[in-house]
Amino acid sequence: MGEFLLKDITYYYSKDRLILDHISQAFESGKIYVILGPSGCGKTTLLSLLGGLDVPKEGAILFNGTEVGKKNLEAHRRANVSFVFQNYNLIDYMTPEENVQLTAKQDALPILEKLGLSPAETKRNVLKLSGGQQQRVAIARALASENPVILADEPTGNLDETTAMGIMDVFREAANDYGKCVIIVSHSHEVAKRADVIFELVHGKLNCIKAEDLKGAVEE
Amino acid sequence: MGIWGRSWLYLSRNKTKSGILLTLLIVIGTLVMLCVSIGNAAGSSLASLRERLGGYFQIKSDREHGYFEFVSDAMVQDITQNEQIKAYNGMDTRYFYTENLELTPGRFSAEGDPKAKLARILCNTDSSLNEYFVLKYYELKEGRHISPDDHGKALISKELAERNGLSVGDSISLRMDDTILNDKQKQLVKPHTAEIIGIFEIETAMGVESGNSAECDIEKNFIFTDTAFARDFYEDIGSHTGAYLDGVSFFVKDPKELDRVVASLTEIGDYNWDGYAVTKNNKTYEDSALPLERLSKIVSVMVFVIAGISAVMLSLILFLWMRDRVHEIGVYLSLGKKRSEILWQHMLENLLVAAAAFIVAWGICQITSKTVEQAVGTAFFAETEQEAEMQTEPPELVEIGVIELLEVAGIGALIIILSTGISSLLVLRMRPKDILSLMS
Numbered sequence: 093m094g095e096f097l098l099k100d101i102t103y104y105y106s107k108d109r110l111i112l113d114h115i116s117q118a119f120e121s122g123k124i125y126v127i128l129g130p131s132g133c134g135k136t137t138l139l140s141l142l143g144g145l146d147v148p149k150e151g152a153i154l155f156n157g158t159e160v161g162k163k164n165l166e167a168h169r170r171a172n173v174s175f176v177f178q179n180y181n182l183i184d185y186m187t188p189e190e191n192v193q194l195t196a197k198q199d200a201l202p203i204l205e206k207l208g209l210s211p212a213e214t215k216r217n218v219l220k221l222s223g224g225q226q227q228r229v230a231i232a233r234a235l236a237s238e239n240p241v242i243l244a245d246e247p248t249g250n251l252d253e254t255t256a257m258g259i260m261d262v263f264r265e266a267a268n269d270y271g272k273c274v275i276i277v278s279h280s281h282e283v284a285k286r287a288d289v290i291f292e293l294v295h296g297k298l299n300c301i302k303a304e305d306l307k308g309a310v311e312e
Numbered sequence: 313m314g315i316w317g318r319s320w321l322y323l324s325r326n327k328t329k330s331g332i333l334l335t336l337l338i339v340i341g342t343l344v345m346l347c348v349s350i351g352n353a354a355g356s357s358l359a360s361l362r363e364r365l366g367g368y369f370q371i372k373s374d375r376e377h378g379y380f381e382f383v384s385d386a387m388v389q390d391i392t393q394n395e396q397i398k399a400y401n402g403m404d405t406r407y408f409y410t411e412n413l414e415l416t417p418g419r420f421s422a423e424g425d426p427k428a429k430l431a432r433i434l435c436n437t438d439s440s441l442n443e444y445f446v447l448k449y450y451e452l453k454e455g456r457h458i459s460p461d462d463h464g465k466a467l468i469s470k471e472l473a474e475r476n477g478l479s480v481g482d483s484i485s486l487r488m489d490d491t492i493l494n495d496k497q498k499q500l501v502k503p504h505t506a507e508i509i510g511i512f513e514i515e516t517a518m519g520v521e522s523g524n525s526a527e528c529d530i531e532k533n534f535i536f537t538d539t540a541f542a543r544d545f546y547e548d549i550g551s552h553t554g555a556y557l558d559g560v561s562f563f564v565k566d567p568k569e570l571d572r573v574v575a576s577l578t579e580i581g582d583y584n585w586d587g588y589a590v591t592k593n594n595k596t597y598e599d600s601a602l603p604l605e606r607l608s609k610i611v612s613v614m615v616f617v618i619a620g621i622s623a624v625m626l627s628l629i630l631f632l633w634m635r636d637r638v639h640e641i642g643v644y645l646s647l648g649k650k651r652s653e654i655l656w657q658h659m660l661e662n663l664l665v666a667a668a669a670f671i672v673a674w675g676i677c678q679i680t681s682k683t684v685e686q687a688v689g690t691a692f693f694a695e696t697e698q699e700a701e702m703q704t705e706p707p708e709l710v711e712i713g714v715i716e717l718l719e720v721a722g723i724g725a726l727i728i729i730l731s732t733g734i735s736s737l738l739v740l741r742m743r744p745k746d747i748l749s750l751m752s
Binding site: 140145168170177181183193194 | 322639651745
């Protein structure tokens with residue numbers, strides 16, 4: 093990945109209350125970014141803008157020098173970013189293998205097996221898997237797409253702590269082994285502690301904080 | 313994974329929905345296919361009826377207004393240039409003495425008048441087109457009709473044949489009534505012989521006969537001959553006639569064109585059209601076509617109604633199901649699938665089910681067509697005695713072939729594309745972010 097850049101972006105539903113206030117930030121490949129912040133502060137909105145689900149009111153998002161605008165949102169989602177959601181968002185009538193094949197540019201089975209699913213589990217309906225396994229399938233789908241950025245919205249929100257840390261290990265592998273840029277939106281300080289860079293979104297501003305300062309960050 | 317793979321997975325993993333859609337489309341397909349088949353059958357029967365019965369118009373001298381403008385051979389040639397004219401029958405009526413025939417007795421026999429041997433001779437270029445036969449008052453039972461190339465041929469009634477022991481191949485001899493001729497002409501009169509080529513039966517007598525009727529007015533004594541034969545008698549006395557005294561009936565290919573053809577007559581040649589009376593007759597066609605046209609209209613309405621109700625039902629069902637697919641659509645959008653690709657996937661799923669449904673419907677139609685044919689016959693034909701007398705038979709259901717299958721498939725595909733398009737677009741027109749918000 094070249095450059096993934098937020099350039100002075102602003103977002104609002106009404107002009108008197110800015111959700112995102114002139115944010116500029118660059119994201120690099122091979123790193124995990126965690127964005128913390130209270131509910132309703134605009135974390136998911138920021139992730140939507142990064143993922144090409146919406147466009148900023150002001151400013152620009154640049155991917156490898158190309159602005160992500162209304163005309164190329166689909167192409168951006170198809171070629172540059174992959175989503176991992178809190179509720180997994182798998183196609184419920186498909187198997188894990190078929191879900192991964194939706195985006196796969198390579199064989200799905202090795203990725204699924206590497207993420208801990210047995211061959212038998214890859215052939216089951218996804219709803220028959222545990223939450224942690226479903227999230228691994230979602231991450232496998234993101235990895236199989238070979239898109240350079242993974243955008244994860246509360247990926248461990250529905251998981252117990254042990255499973256959540258297992259998922260974070262997978263993200264770490266994605267960053268280190270696959271060179272992915274992983275941007276995670278979360279409430280969890282435990283998740284944040286596993287990140288390379290931590291941001292806190294407060295009053296529309298993205299503030300970089302250190303892991304040791306996490307006690308002061310907002311956690312619900 | 314491509315659209316085909318995703319469509320197949322959706323159909324095979326959602327068996328209940330696929331089954332409901334399949335059943336619904338089989339019912340719709342069967343109904344539409346039967347309607348199309350009945351409609352086509354009615355259409356082809358109508359076309360055949362038009363061809364068979366035709367409409368015709370008659371041109372003859374307008375004697376009621378004092379005109380004596382006879383229809384000449386040349387005029388007939390001019391009129392038949394119109395491509396809508398498929399046949400004609402030129403007519404003369406003569407009264408000749410029968411030399412070797414005993415007629416059904418009438419008034420003159422009782423009076424001992426020699427006119428008891430006088431018969432009415434109906435001269436035709438094509439006797440099958442004479443109104444007596446066209447309107448089925450008479451029916452040819454043996455032999456054949458007089459055709460334009462015949463010379464010296466005759467048709468007689470079954471009663472006349474039985475009374476005189478005549479059959480097809482025998483001859484009758486006729487002589488001109490010379491009472492109105494001058495002495496010189498009387499010297500030239502000679503009998504002529506005509507070969508009997510057909511025997512007809514009177515199904516419905518057109519005239520009112522009584523014991524007081526003259527022999528020549530009794531229909532059993534009518535003799536049909538060719539016009540050339542009748543003209544021979546006048547050639548003998550030096551009178552050359554190239555006209556049809558009783559006029560000419562012209563038959564058009566399509567009765568619906570009758571008015572247009574008649575209206576264009578006055579553009580033909582240099583004739584005094586005021587001196588002619590033109591009468592149109594397509595009543596036989598109109599009467600006979602009535603049940604078929606009624607059937608055709610009902611079928612057209614039914615196809616529209618079924619198609620309309622189907623489209624509404626399908627749209628409602630697909631829209632209800634689409635609410636369950638918001639999550640799936642959201643996932644596809646987040647994966648960067650194009651809206652058009654998602655829409656096409658939904659259409660493909662329904663079109664695949666429709667293809668299977670229409671093949672099953674086609675099979676059902678093959679099995680049930682006879683039953684439907686009988687039901688249609690009972691419902692639309694021979695409802696009354698009057699209709700039973702018409703020359704219309706229930707149409708035989710046209711076998712549902714590739715064309716009908718494609719017609720129905722086309723209508724079905726259109727309904728499905730519309731229904732799927734409407735139901736899918738209600739979700740797809742939303743912003744991806746809003747769909748994902750709905751999902752969570």
